[in-house]
Amino acid sequence: MRNIFGLIVSFVFIAIVILSAKLFEKAGKEASRKYIHIVLSNWWIIAMVFFNSPYWAMIGPMVFVFVNYASYKFNLIKSMEREESERDGMGTVYYAITLLVLSIVFFGPLKQYKTVWGPIIGLAGVAVMGYADALAAIIGRSVKSPSYKISTTTKTLAGSAAMGATTFIIISGFLAYCAIPNWFFKAISIAIVDVVLEAISIRGTDNLTVPLATVGMLLLVI
Numbered sequence: 001m002r003n004i005f006g007l008i009v010s011f012v013f014i015a016i017v018i019l020s021a022k023l024f025e026k027a028g029k030e031a032s033r034k035y036i037h038i039v040l041s042n043w044w045i046i047a048m049v050f051f052n053s054p055y056w057a058m059i060g061p062m063v064f065v066f067v068n069y070a071s072y073k074f075n076l077i078k079s080m081e082r083e084e085s086e087r088d089g090m091g092t093v094y095y096a097i098t099l100l101v102l103s104i105v106f107f108g109p110l111k112q113y114k115t116v117w118g119p120i121i122g123l124a125g126v127a128v129m130g131y132a133d134a135l136a137a138i139i140g141r142s143v144k145s146p147s148y149k150i151s152t153t154t155k156t157l158a159g160s161a162a163m164g165a166t167t168f169i170i171i172s173g174f175l176a177y178c179a180i181p182n183w184f185f186k187a188i189s190i191a192i193v194d195v196v197l198e199a200i201s202i203r204g205t206d207n208l209t210v211p212l213a214t215v216g217m218l219l220l221v222i
Helices: 002-027 029-040 043-050 059-074 091-106 118-142 157-177 183-200 206-221
Strands: 147-150 153-156
Touching: 002 029, 002 043, 002 059, 029 118, 043 091, 043 118, 059 091, 091 118, 091 206, 118 153, 118 157, 118 183, 118 206, 147 183, 153 157, 157 183, 157 206, 183 206
Parallel strands: none
Antiparallel strands: 147 153
16 A cells, blocks of 8 residues: 555656646746756655555656657657757656666665665665756856867866766765765765766766666665
8 A cells, every 4th residue: 555655646746846847947948857857856755755666666767768758759748858959869768767777676676785775875876867967957057167078968067067066965975874984985986987977978868877877886885
């Protein structure tokens, strides 16, 4: 019953996030997209509260892999999609795929990893994807700084700095909370790797590479 209630809460939460994103459309399409990007990552906390099985935890993300792909192809959820001329990959689809993969792994075989509860590791990766990546884009657009281009993607030093700083705060908080030795230097190392990955990942693939690499590195250092 708890899992069923969690699934209902999940879909209600997602619906509220998507509908409330319309309030940000006045500030531009990118504002509503980043609002969804950030707030939706908090779904993982709902999953941690209610789900005790990967089969239940994966339902929501699996549904939205297909929903997000349909939205990408047919512009169904307008507050979540860029204009046709500005589209740069299936980032929203990769976002849902990452949540699906992490749900299967951390509510399943790695639910208990060493002395750390697995879903908390997943939370760190999802938070980096939701907050650090989005803040990098927001600050990169709003703060004037030198830019650099990798393939078709343009990045800024301000955005990369925001990515690194936010990732460091998230990861250091996680490692310190779990009483992991040398947490400061481990958090710096992970933040540096994530900045590089975010910079070189093109066409929205940073929604795959950054969170998955983050949890991979955490599994190695804890």
